[in-house]
Amino acid sequence: MFTRRNRGRHGYPLLGLLALAVLCAVALPLINALVIYPAYTKIMVGTFEDAARRLAVLTIPPSIKHTRLGPAVLDTPRFLADVYRLETDFGLLRVRVISPKGKILYSTDTAEIDSFESGPIFKDMVSKGRRYARLGVMRSEPVRGKTEAIDTVETFVPLMRGSDFLGAFELVFDVTGPKRELERFNLYATVGSFVISFALLGVVLLLIRQEAAKEHSRLQADKLREDVEQITRHDIKTPLLGVLNGITFLENFTALDTEQKELLDDMRHAANTGMDLISRSLDLYKMETGAYEYAPADVNILSVCRRVADDLSDLARQRSVAVEVSFGDGPLQRDAALPLSVEENLFYAVLANLVKNGIEASGADDTVSMRVTADGEFSVAVHNPAPVPEAVRAHFFDKYATAGKRTGTGLGTYSARLMVEVMGGRIDMDSSEEGGTTVTVALPL
Structure with a gap:
């Protein structure tokens, strides 16, 4: 009873390792998809957002740096040239200059000029001095009847003088290259985590299989030992019973002197002791297996x-x-x-x-x-x-x-x-x- 229960405890560490391996196989890809990849994406978007802020500040001429953006901005020397340089030198997909009231003063798409930006992002965030950036997708111009998806980071940069909103820049960056590199890295990380997790799982399963084989061998050996012990007890009892019967026959049907009677008594005592030992051994076996019936x-x-x-x-x-x-x-x-x-x-x-x-x-x-x-x-x-x-x-x-x-x-x-x-x-x-x-x-x- 005690021995078998203790043996079962040997498998606990391996079961713990198996649970850990299964947990890793499930958790590592999930952590990579739900935590690591979003974190890197956020860092990338934040990097372009910060770059947009610096570009917007550098584009505004010093002469109008602290004035509200209006139509007169377009007449400022070098302003349009600086905006054009933004588009060409930094590969911007779109540049828009927006007045405090949301009027589009300049846009890469000339059809948008003099229209108004009235979306909730501009009204609830940008006009209150908060920067905004988001990851998006644009379609390229058709080439031979086909368009391509372009990954973008759209940023709004508010211009402020204290708490006074002076206007805003909207810059749209082409991030197709960095995003694809990030996705490639995420793919490698996911595959790597799967490989490591399943390799660990395979090792643990192999160890458990080996331990199970050892335990099976031990159980077979125990069963064989128990069978041999029971057979041995039975086989030993048989000749001892024969000895006791022979002693009883000699005492009842043979003339014995005192010395011979003492010798038979010693023989009976030895045989009874052997029978008691065999019975006690059987009782101990029953106690080990929980089959002993206690009768106080x-x-x-x-x-x-x-x-x-x-x-x-x-x-x-x-x-x-x-x-x-x-x-x-x-x-x-x-x-x-x-x-x-x-x-x-x-x-x-x-x-x-x-x-x-x-x-x-x-x-x-x-x-x-x-x-x-x-x-x-x-x-x-x-x-x-x-x-x-x-x-x-x-x-x-x-x-x-x-x-x-x-x-x-x-x-x-x-x-x-x-x-x-x-x-x-x-x-x-x-x-x-x-x-x-x-x-x-x-x-x-």
Whole structure:
């Protein structure tokens, strides 16, 4: 259950990269079309607008610079010559000189002269002293019956004396060349963003495919391992059952002396231990996959703690280690009782595993203690004076994590965590060079 869930997290970074690649594939072209291209277009229009302002100021003769534009302007020496120079030297498509009342005093198109400019742009913006520029399109004169589209920037430049409107110039620039270059640049940028985005998307999809293949292989390997383990459990149980049946037959139908009976008892104990281990292994597998059916019942939990200490007393004596059990403020009394709803075999397996680990980690004349409390919740803290190696502490409850015991499998603390979580409790470990190691199991009362 835990292992598979953790494996699924390995794909999160790749899924994040995939989302980023898709976002880039969509966002980069949109940003280019909606932000970058309009921004460059605005810069281009602004450049021609500023050029129009400078040209208009330079075209007005100093003698009439601060007077209202009227018919007399056309009689000013060099004015018409300067306007004509504007048209020819700067490639202007149209030049118009407009009086404050909107009368067209001069126009490249002579038919417009003496007519009036009364559009909203002139009335609402230009006549109030605000410059205006816009991108547009004009049709060229027909050549062999065909006309061409010409990209333009039309600008209105108001002439002001303080807040007094003196008139305006309208200049129309041919921007076909710059606009086509801008469009070419925009095309290259869009294509480039597509190429980069889809290249990133392709790389991420390739990585996801490789990760998916690895995950598929891992799942197949896990399934094969699970099948082999189940077959192995079944195959091992069969000869063990045969051994137990043979022992029962010898006890019932054979004359045995005392030594032979003791030998058969040892054989029965070994066979039963093997059966228990196989059953416990199957239970752990069910816990991992979430298929274990927890069946709690009321038990005297203090009695189970005493039984763990008694059952491990021989191992403790062999290693010259003392085992102490306390409840509340003093040693655990034989007649003490505390009912708790748990599955007795599970709790016994957890506590026996932790105490056995503590005994095996301790040195001669050390003490392993079990401190039992029942204040809001039931907890038992198993302490031994030996610290857990620092490299193992962060992975103490992980599968196959071991502190270097020659015969260790790295499954003891892992199975303890599984069983405690099945019982609805929690298990924690604290270890240091000065304080030794304490593993605490807490269960709800």
